[in-house]
Amino acid sequence: MTATPTEHRAKIAEAxxxxxxxxxxxxxxxxxxxxxxxxxxxxxxxxxxxxxxLRELRGYLRELEAGTTSDDAHKARMLGEAMAVAQRRALGD
Structure with missing residues (x-):
C-alpha cells in the first residue's frame, strides 16, 4: 500500500x-x-x-468547457488520463 505524501505547511517568513x-x-x-x-x-x-x-490539465479543461468540437469525448479521455497521472504522482507511485 502506498502512503499519502506529506504536505508541509509553513508561514512565509519561516519558509x-x-x-x-x-x-x-x-x-x-x-x-x-x-x-x-x-x-x-x-x-x-x-x-x-x-x-x-497542472498547466496541461487546465488547458484540457478549457477545451472541454468550450465544447465547440466533435472531439470532446477524446479530450475528456485525455483529461481523465492526465488526472490519473497527477493522482499517481500525488500518491507517490
Whole structure:
C-alpha cells in the first residue's frame, strides 16, 4: 500500500529561512509546502513536474468547457488520463 505524501505547511517568513529545504522536498520527495500568510493559505511550492501537469490539465479543461468540437469525448479521455497521472504522482507511485 502506498502512503499519502506529506504536505508541509509553513508561514512565509519561516519558509524563507529554509527555502532550499522547501524546494528540495518539493523537487525530490514530491512533498508540497503550503505557504501561510496571516493565517490563510497563500500559495503552494510544488515540483516543476507537478506544476506542468497542472498547466496541461487546465488547458484540457478549457477545451472541454468550450465544447465547440466533435472531439470532446477524446479530450475528456485525455483529461481523465492526465488526472490519473497527477493522482499517481500525488500518491507517490
Amino acid at each position: 524563507r529561512n529554509v527555502l532550499g529545504e522547501v524546494i528540495s522536498r518539493a523537487r525530490y520527495a514530491n512533498e508540497p509546502t503550503v505557504l501561510i500568510n496571516r493565517g490563510k493559505e497563500a500559495a503552494v511550492i510544488v515540483s516543476y513536474e507537478d506544476y506542468m501537469t
